[in-house]
Amino acid sequence: MTPDGTTPLPPSTEYATTHLATALRLAAADVPVLPLREGKVPFGNCPTCAHSACGGRPNMKHPGPCQCLSVCHGWAAATTDPDVLTSAPWAAAWRQAAALAYYPGGAGLTVLDLDDAAAVAWAREHLPPTRIVDTTRGQHWLYLGPMRSANAVRPGVDIKSHMAYARWRGPGHGTMAPLPDSVRALAGREEATAPRGVASSAGARAAWDRSVATGCRHTERYVRTGLERGIALVHEHPESGAGSQAFQVARFFAKQHTDCPGPCGLDALAEDVVSAAVAVGVPEPYARRAVTNGLTLTAPSAA
Known part of the structure; x- marks a missing residue:
């Protein structure tokens, strides 16, 4: 039985796609896995967890009460439990899966994502050889040992x-x-710039609603639609560029609310954008800087 009391879906059923079969093999080798939807991005949170209302999975950086059985919270949903992978709550995700992902840190690995030929040439010249996985535009170099993730540590290079x-x-x-x-030193360069966070942390904050936006001139539907579209844009950049997209989304929010008397609850909106960027692999300090810089570029009178 699965944790929700349902009967697991055996590999012989219609839900045992190629992705699920591969996922079960990787899980047996202690590699945490999760399905990716169309666009090669994680599945969106379920209604209970929408807008991070649940507080996040316990294994995320900011622990929360969520015990969700669905494929929620991006990388944090990755698991090696075959009962979870074949459970009813995951069945729909496997039917729609467009690709398979794994959580390198949970497997004790670091992936150096080399996005183009120039980045590959640099790695060949400066780094020790290791296992290489070819990608559509470059290569993944896999090393034994985990570390913190960092995007854009040099042109065309991300650390996952x-x-x-x-x-x-x-x-x-x-x-x-x-x-x-x-490779560890590459991430150290990104850490050298002190992060300037938005007002509240992802672990304890108020979700956006009218109670935190009493001076906003926009309708609730308008704001929520803009937030959902912004999060979708960030999720469309799983390989690279999610941090830059988060900056653009935050800048859009700032411009849209410039003429509002305020407050508009932009700090709450910002936290959702930060969470979206972190879910596709952007380190939280980097995501916070990008979003904060986007908000302050054309900051409205009331945040």
Whole structure:
């Protein structure tokens, strides 16, 4: 029986897609996995968890009360439990899955995502050889050992490990090497800029509603539609660019609310955009800087 009391779906059923079969093999090797929907991005949160109302899964950076059985919260939904992978709440996701992802940090790995030929050439010159997985535009270099994730550590290079997911593109070729200090140093550069967070943290905050936006001139439907579209745009950049997209979404919010008497609850909207960026692999400090800079670029009189 699965945790929700339903009967697991065996691999022989119609739900056992190629992605699920691969997921079960990876899970048996202690690699946490999750399905990706169309666009190669994580499935959106279920209604109970929409807009981070549940507080987030317990294994996310900001612990919450969520015990959701669905494929919620991006990378944090990844699991090695075959009962969960074949459970009824996950069945619809497998039927719609367009790709498979895994959680490198949970498997004790770091993925160096090299987005183009120039990035690959740089890695060959400066980094120790390791297992390589070819991608559509470049390569993934896999190292033994986890670390924090960081985007855009140099042109065309992202690091995916803790609090991030990587698309499964096959086992690759070559022998996996231990994580070198030279890769850890790349993330250190990004950490050198102190983050300037928005007012409230993702762990304890008020969701956007009229109680935090008493001076907003827009309708609730208008604001929520803009938020949903903005989050969708961020989710469309799982490989790279999610941080930049989060900046653009925040800048849009700031411009739309410039003429409002305020307050407009932009801090609550910002937290949802930060959460969306983190869900597709952007390190939280980086996501917060991007969103805060977008809001302050053309900041309205009332946030």
